[in-house]
Amino acid sequence: xxxxxxKDIAILSAISTILALVMVLAQRWLSNYGTCxxxxxxxRDVSVIGGxxxxxxxSEKQIFLPxxxxxxxxxxxxxxxxxxxxxxxxxxxxxxxxxxxxxxxxIRLACQVKVKSDISIEIPSSIFNIRRYHATIAEIIxxxxxxxxxxxxxxxxxxxxxxxxxxxxxxxxxxxxMKQRVVRAYSISSKPEINDALQLIIRYVPDGICTTWVxxxxxxxxxxxxxxxxxxxxxxETDADIIFVAGGSGKAPIKSILEHLQIVGTTRKMTYxxxxxxxxDLYLTDEFKALEDVFPDFKYEPxxxxxxxxxxxxxxxxxVMPYFKETIRDPKNTEAYLCGSPGMINxxxxxxxxxxxxxxxIYYDSFG
Amino acid sequence: xKETPQELRVRKRMLPGAITLNGFIGKDKRSLNxxxxxxxxxxxxxxxxPEDIADRMxxxxxxxxxxxxxxxxxxxxxxxxxxxxxGKLPCPYAHGGLYRKAVTKITNTEKNISLSWTSxxxxxxxxxxxxxxxxxxxxxxxxxLVKALY
Numbered sequence: 412x413x414x415x416x417x418k419d420i421a422i423l424s425a426i427s428t429i430l431a432l433v434m435v436l437a438q439r440w441l442s443n444y445g446t447c448x449x450x451x452x453x454x455r456d457v458s459v460i461g462g463x464x465x466x467x468x469x470s471e472k473q474i475f476l477p478x479x480x481x482x483x484x485x486x487x488x489x490x491x492x493x494x495x496x497x498x499x500x501x502x503x504x505x506x507x508x509x510x511x512x513x514x515x516x517x518i519r520l521a522c523q524v525k526v527k528s529d530i531s532i533e534i535p536s537s538i539f540n541i542r543r544y545h546a547t548i549a550e551i552i553x554x555x556x557x558x559x560x561x562x563x564x565x566x567x568x569x570x571x572x573x574x575x576x577x578x579x580x581x582x583x584x585x586x587x588x589m590k591q592r593v594v595r596a597y598s599i600s601s602k603p604e605i606n607d608a609l610q611l612i613i614r615y616v617p618d619g620i621c622t623t624w625v626x627x628x629x630x631x632x633x634x635x636x637x638x639x640x641x642x643x644x645x646x647x648e649t650d651a652d653i654i655f656v657a658g659g660s661g662k663a664p665i666k667s668i669l670e671h672l673q674i675v676g677t678t679r680k681m682t683y684x685x686x687x688x689x690x691x692d693l694y695l696t697d698e699f700k701a702l703e704d705v706f707p708d709f710k711y712e713p714x715x716x717x718x719x720x721x722x723x724x725x726x727x728x729x730x731v732m733p734y735f736k737e738t739i740r741d742p743k744n745t746e747a748y749l750c751g752s753p754g755m756i757n758x759x760x761x762x763x764x765x766x767x768x769x770x771x772x773i774y775y776d777s778f779g
Numbered sequence: 780x781k782e783t784p785q786e787l788r789v790r791k792r793m794l795p796g797a798i799t800l801n802g803f804i805g806k807d808k809r810s811l812n813x814x815x816x817x818x819x820x821x822x823x824x825x826x827x828x829p830e831d832i833a834d835r836m837x838x839x840x841x842x843x844x845x846x847x848x849x850x851x852x853x854x855x856x857x858x859x860x861x862x863x864x865x866g867k868l869p870c871p872y873a874h875g876g877l878y879r880k881a882v883t884k885i886t887n888t889e890k891n892i893s894l895s896w897t898s899x900x901x902x903x904x905x906x907x908x909x910x911x912x913x914x915x916x917x918x919x920x921x922x923x924l925v926k927a928l929y
Contacts, residue, residue: 485869485877506876589796595866616864616880618916620800660865688849716849752863753879754844778865778880 450531459526465497466521475541475638476534477580478594482522489521496530541638544569544579548633549608554694557615558660559626560600562608563635570606571639573599575646575671576664576748576776579639581611583624595621598750598776599640600663602670612663644750644776646671651772652745653679654738656731656759658686661750662695664776668748673705680708682738684731686755687715690722710738732762742767749775782810792871793912803871803903805914818910822921832921833905835928836896840883850884858886868899870907878902885927892927894919 444461449468451457459468466482466489469475480486487507497519504520505513512518524530546563554560565571573579578598585592601610615626629635646668655665665683672681687693692715699711714731718724727734739745747763749756756777763773782790790811795802807814822829843851843859850860860883867877878898886893900917903909911918 480869483869486867487877506874588800591796597865614864618800619864619880620796623800754846754861754863758846778863 444527447526448529449526450529452533452536453531461526461528463526464522465491465493465519465524465526465530465532468526469521473542474534474538475543476521476538477541477596477641478522480522480594484520484523487520490518491521492517492533493519493524494531494533496528497524497532498527540572541641542571543636543638544571546608546635546637548629548631548635551629551631554612555692557626558612558694559615560610560612561625561629562601562610563637564608566634568607571609572606573603573609573640575599575603575667576644577640577642578644578664578776579609579611579637580641581621581625582636582638583621584628584633584635586624586628589620589624593620594638596641598642598644598660598663598667600666602667602674604671604674612660612666614660642776644748644774646748647746647774649746650679650744652740653681654735654745654747654763655681655683655749656686656747656755657683657750658755659692659751661776661778664750665748666695669699669702669709673702678707680740681706682710682712684734685711685713686731686751687713688717689715689719690724730758732759735762735766739766739768743769745772747773749773750777752778782812786811789872792873798868798871799916801916803909803915803917804912805916805918807912807914809912811909814910814912815908818921819908822925825922825925827921827925829904829908829910832924832928833901836883836901836904836924839885839928840881840896840898840901843883844881856887856889858888860884868897870899870902872907876902887927890926892923894923894927 446458447461449457449459457472459471464482466476466478476491477488478486484503494517500508500513500516500519501523504523507520508518545566547566548561549564550562552560578596580594580596582594583589583592597611597613599609600612601608613622613625616622644664657665662685683699693713696713703709703711712727712734714727714729714734715724716730718728745768747768749759756775760770760773760775764770790804792798793803819829822832839853839857839859840861842853843861850858852858861881863879863881866880868880869877881898882895884893884895895917896919897917900919903911910921
């Protein structure tokens with residue numbers, strides 16, 4: 412009896428072992444896509460080991476498509492044109508593609524497309540400027556009760572080339588409440604003329620994975636990684652008057668633009684409306700007011716929507732929109748740069764257009 | 780109630796650190812189905828469906844979202860404001876789609892009840908009948924929602 416049981420166990424074990432071996436071999440040989448070629452814009456190609464996502468395959472070759480979700484197929488920031496070799500659009504991509512993109516058939520999420528054969532893609536040439544940087548935290552400044560300015564000094568003489576107004580993606584390190592890394596986008600707040608370091612302005616968001624790490628755990632001397640630069644929010648080189656509107660951490664790209672203009676010089680008429688609720692939400696006010704003496708025609712206008720009576724606030728109050736009329740001298744020759752929530756962007760865009768600004772001259776970096 | 784592999788995958792995505800820092804379950808040990816069934820039952824007894832509640836929440840969020848900043852007063856009773864921060868969140872049910880990181884704060888000044896919800900809360904209630912687990916940061920008690928919103 413025992414012999415029969417042992418024999419059955421031996422047979423079952425042998426079958427299991429053979430099946431496991433078959434699976435390992437199948438994995439090795441059937442899923443082995445070998446070396447695949449990624450043709451980029453018909454101008455350059457890179458060779459990668461097949462089987463990984465297009466996003467990570469490109470990343471291995473130091474080509475960084477934007478991605479805010481770490482390749483989990485939820486942010487849709489890694490959209491690119493796949494001309495051939497990407498296979499059909501996957502169910503995981505469909506909800507994140509517009510009707511136009513679906514009908515075009517070649518707009519894909521790079522994080523979902525597997526590289527299994529030679530593949531041909533089209534990406535903006537600006538992507539080639541995006542790199543991964545390793546940095547050390549050089550300074551952390553508390554600007555307000557919930558906003559910090561963090562300076563990242565690049566390691567090993569690395570330098571970044573960006574346009575004032577662009578953003579980078581910061582990668583978190585694991586911390587007690589969070590074991591995995593996440594990636595989040597933040598506008599650069601320092602000027603591009605400083606290329607061996609950069610500053611980000613980050614507001615604490617309750618329940619926010621990255622901002623909790625930044626505000627509660629990050630300290631001077633810590634090592635971090637970031638990629639960039641990304642984005643098409645940057646100063647257009649014209650002679651048009653400028654209206655800036657941004658509150659909270661939305662001040663970051665405007666600070667970068669103004670600091671850049673301070674270096675290169677400008678005679679453009681510029682007005683910056685900084686919307687906040689109370690005096691405790693204001694920061695860098697003296698520094699921005701001081702720019703009124705630097706530029707020939709610049710005005711910094713903090714506007715409080717809910718000033719506390721104890722603040723003794725004597726500046727502008729309410730929303731920023733009613734002040735546009737007295738500020739705009741020639742709507743046909745005025746540009747606007749906005750950074751903040753979609754509600755703010757919509758309300759300000761509407762008001763600017765009512766004051767005669769052309770929609771195509773209103774540039775924005777929306778949080779939503 | 781035993782959970783299916785699909786429900787276990789959803790529960791995993793609801794744990795702290797997967798999508799949000801604090802997750803969606805709180806200290807609730809019940810299965811997702813049990814949590815949902817209990818809330819559906821409570822709501823039904825009050826004469827409302829999750830869809831009714833979600834539509835009402837969306838109405839207030841949309842109304843407050845149209846303002847530049849700060850709160851608006853709706854129907855002379857509801858003080859509502861929505862704050863949006865950068866980024867979007869996926870649903871833990873992983874069916875695609877992203878939801879703004881927006882928090883709506885509402886105060887029913889007549890009944891003196893204040894509540895907060897996210898854009899993802901509205902979706903979870905409308906499409907999954909999920910009000911989050913007990914002790915979760917954005918758990919919404921159906922009975923309090925009914926009191927506050929109507």
